[in-house]
Amino acid sequence: MSSITACPLDCYDACEIVYEDGKLKGLKSGHTQGFLCPHMNHYEKYATIQKPRYKGKEITLDEALLKLKEMIGSCEKSKVLHYRGSGNFALMQEVTDHFFASCGAVLTEGTLCDGAGEAGIVEGRGSNKNMPMQEVAKSEVVIFWGRNPHTTSSHLLPLIKDKIIIVIDPIKTKMAKAADLHIQLKPHTDLFLAMLLSRFLYIENGCDEEFLEEFASEYEDYYELTQNIRIKAVLDQIDVSLGQLGDLLGLVKDKKVAIVCGVGVQKYSDGVDIMRAIDAFAVMLGLFTKEGCGVSYLGSSRDGISSPFNKKSKKVSKVNTEFSDFKTVFIQGANPLSQMPNSARVRESMSKVENVIYFGLYENETSEIADLIIPAKGFLYKDDVRTSYSHNVMSFMPKVAHSEVGISEYDLCAYLCREHDIELKSEEFYIRHFKNFAVQKIDGSWYVESREEVPYKDGFDTKSKEFAFLDELDSKVDESQGFHLITCKSPTSLNSQFNRQESVFLHSSLGFGEGEVVRVSSVEGSVELKVEHNDDLRKDCVLIYSGTRGVNNLTTHKHALSTKSAIFQENKVEISR
Ligand SMILES: Nc1nc2c(c(=O)[nH]1)N[C@H]1C(S)=C(S)[C@@H](COP(=O)(O)OP(=O)(O)OC[C@H]3O[C@@H](n4cnc5c(=O)[nH]c(N)nc54)[C@H](O)[C@@H]3O)O[C@H]1N2
Ligand SMILES: Nc1nc2c(c(=O)[nH]1)N[C@H]1C(S)=C(S)[C@@H](COP(=O)(O)OP(=O)(O)OC[C@H]3O[C@@H](n4cnc5c(=O)[nH]c(N)nc54)[C@H](O)[C@@H]3O)O[C@H]1N2
Ligand code: SF4
Numbered sequence: 054m055s056s057i058t059a060c061p062l063d064c065y066d067a068c069e070i071v072y073e074d075g076k077l078k079g080l081k082s083g084h085t086q087g088f089l090c091p092h093m094n095h096y097e098k099y100a101t102i103q104k105p106r107y108k109g110k111e112i113t114l115d116e117a118l119l120k121l122k123e124m125i126g127s128c129e130k131s132k133v134l135h136y137r138g139s140g141n142f143a144l145m146q147e148v149t150d151h152f153f154a155s156c157g158a159v160l161t162e163g164t165l166c167d168g169a170g171e172a173g174i175v176e177g178r179g180s181n182k183n184m185p186m187q188e189v190a191k192s193e194v195v196i197f198w199g200r201n202p203h204t205t206s207s208h209l210l211p212l213i214k215d216k217i218i219i220v221i222d223p224i225k226t227k228m229a230k231a232a233d234l235h236i237q238l239k240p241h242t243d244l245f246l247a248m249l250l251s252r253f254l255y256i257e258n259g260c261d262e263e264f265l266e267e268f269a270s271e272y273e274d275y276y277e278l279t280q281n282i283r284i285k286a287v288l289d290q291i292d293v294s295l296g297q298l299g300d301l302l303g304l305v306k307d308k309k310v311a312i313v314c315g316v317g318v319q320k321y322s323d324g325v326d327i328m329r330a331i332d333a334f335a336v337m338l339g340l341f342t343k344e345g346c347g348v349s350y351l352g353s354s355r356d357g358i359s360s361p362f363n364k365k366s367k368k369v370s371k372v373n374t375e376f377s378d379f380k381t382v383f384i385q386g387a388n389p390l391s392q393m394p395n396s397a398r399v400r401e402s403m404s405k406v407e408n409v410i411y412f413g414l415y416e417n418e419t420s421e422i423a424d425l426i427i428p429a430k431g432f433l434y435k436d437d438v439r440t441s442y443s444h445n446v447m448s449f450m451p452k453v454a455h456s457e458v459g460i461s462e463y464d465l466c467a468y469l470c471r472e473h474d475i476e477l478k479s480e481e482f483y484i485r486h487f488k489n490f491a492v493q494k495i496d497g498s499w500y501v502e503s504r505e506e507v508p509y510k511d512g513f514d515t516k517s518k519e520f521a522f523l524d525e526l527d528s529k530v531d532e533s534q535g536f537h538l539i540t541c542k543s544p545t546s547l548n549s550q551f552n553r554q555e556s557v558f559l560h561s562s563l564g565f566g567e568g569e570v571v572r573v574s575s576v577e578g579s580v581e582l583k584v585e586h587n588d589d590l591r592k593d594c595v596l597i598y599s600g601t602r603g604v605n606n607l608t609t610h611k612h613a614l615s616t617k618s619a620i621f622q623e624n625k626v627e628i629s630r
């Protein structure tokens with residue numbers, strides 16, 4: 054017998070899966086196109102936590118739930134923190150927010166992921182309505198700007214065959230090697246590149262003036278702002294040539310263009326402005342309101358779906374969380390000891406917490422230090438629904454198999470609500486609530502009803518309905534000492550799940566031997582890793598993938614300017630033997 058479900062992982066593609074005789078295969082129809090990625094192809098081989106543990110000793114699930122209740126009851130609720138990550142992206146993960154908010158505990162806000170870019174988009178457009186991947190398929194030119202599709206969004210690849218491809222990335226990615234144009238700019242300089250592109254577009258009369266008059270009438274002021282950039286000096290600093298600017302503008306002229314942006318561009322303090330400047334270039338080209346044109350970033354996977362759960366609570370940032378302010382910390386679907394920035398700070402702060410509870414699937418840095426470990430049920434063994442941040446499909450995830458191991462988020466929450474006299478509706482009620490936001494279209498897939506394939510047709514969501522351009526240039530090219538740290542996604546892991554990398558990647562000309570162990574340091578701390586050569590990197594860059602143990606010893610827990618988002622590439626690093 055076969056059943057259909059969906060991949061729960063934090064990934065653009067949100068694939069639909071056929072589950073048959075214990076095997077997972079990509080659904081042939083729809084956006085999954087019959088294939089999955091290495092994570093799901095080998096999903097069953099990763100050992101999950103089988104038994105609950107308290108202070109290192111195995112206990113039964115009933116004993117674990119009792120301990121959990123005691124830990125939550127051992128202090129005022131304002132001393133209890135619920136820290137939820139994105140290990141599973143389906144919608145029922147949020148049910149536990151309902152319990153913790155209702156009992157007066159503290160939740161988190163902000164993001165480790167795409168928040169700076171999103172804030173930049175919202176400042177310009179008034180909202181973040183995303184161009185779905187099915188629209189990207191209708192374009193003639195695709196610009197991959199800080200996105201690495203072979204690793205992080207492989208289901209886009211079949212849709213963009215035969216298109217003109219431009220890549221803007223400090224790494225010569227697989228896509229860059231096959232592209233018509235690759236601009237291998239210096240990291241953290243996209244703001245200047247985007248503004249210079251807008252300036253030259255204007256000079257060459259390439260702007261869509263009809264569109265601009267209607268939807269972005271301040272464009273001449275923006276052109277003036279771009280004139281503050283000294284062309285020759287800045288092009289030298291960012292390592293881009295005038296010829297490359299001309300080539301890019303030549304390739305996009307009079308074409309349907311999709312700018313496919315990733316989180317790579319915005320892992321910096323001024324990430325908000327960077328994304329807004331990229332968006333502004335799309336506006337100057339008139340890419341909004343037209344089929345096959347636009348900016349595809351990370352939309353909100355919750356867009357168009359209201360939450361049935363109570364989330365009204367005090368919230369603290371999930372970027373620089375002071376865990377030591379709490380007596381009990383409940384960690385769900387997250388590995389903060391690896392994935393939050395500034396690991397030394399996280400470890401120190403967490404060490405002062407009396408009760409650390411880890412509710413997850415895999416052993417990791419966080420389960421190592423937790424007092425109580427509760428195994429979660431894997432996605433095959435519980436009911437759920439998911440949406441994507443890159444397209445508008447809603448996928449149903451019914452329970453397709455049975456397992457004695459672990460407990461689902463709903464069942465854990467139902468236990469806690471019962472014990473605390475908090476009202477909770479049935480699991481079916483919530484799943485139905487989510488499904489009600491979707492309609493079935495003729496292709497057979499279900500789509501979130503209120504989301505548009507081509508958003509902003511009637512203007513932007515700002516008060517004036519017009520795009521709000523940046524009106525000040527606050528950034529400078531970072532010319533401080535040291536190497537740029539690039540910490541992007543690995544093909545072998547999903548952040549800290551699955552096969553985690555163990556190396557630092559360096560250009561071979563830097564003189565470090567393959568296999569040699571080096572110390573990489575920043576103002577925050579250091580990590581020892583073995584060297585692997587990679588000549589697809591610039592010589593001023595050090596690559597350590599997300600999920601590598603110790604990479605976040607190097608990163609800062611500061612927020613991006615004006616929003617609570619992490620900035621993993623802000624700190625420069627040194628290498629020593
Ligand atoms: N295999 C795999 N897939 C994943 C994940 C994973 O861990 N593994 N994680 C998932 C998650 S949580 C997310 S958020 C998405 C993110 O997926 P993507 O948006 O693709 O993000 P990254 O891999 O972080 O970075 C993408 C590219 O940005 C480039 N980059 C770095 N710095 C700069 C810069 O200053 N300017 C420019 N122009 N480019 C820069 C990097 O070299 C990299 O090629 O992927 C999801 N998919
Ligand atoms: N250096 C560096 N750091 C980064 C990034 C980077 O690019 N570089 N990327 C950042 C980004 S974009 C993100 S999104 C974060 C991600 O960081 P996290 O949200 O911490 O994600 P993961 O590392 O995937 O860990 C998730 C954990 O969730 C658990 N889990 C999986 N499925 C389930 C489930 O069904 N139920 C429960 N209860 N638990 C489950 C697993 O045990 C897994 O260990 O990392 C951020 N950190
Ligand atoms: S590509 Fe993404 S959504 Fe598809 S199976 Fe892999 S991780 Fe899951």
Ligand SMILES: [Mo]
Nearest residue numbers: 063165166167
């Ligand atoms: Mo992410």
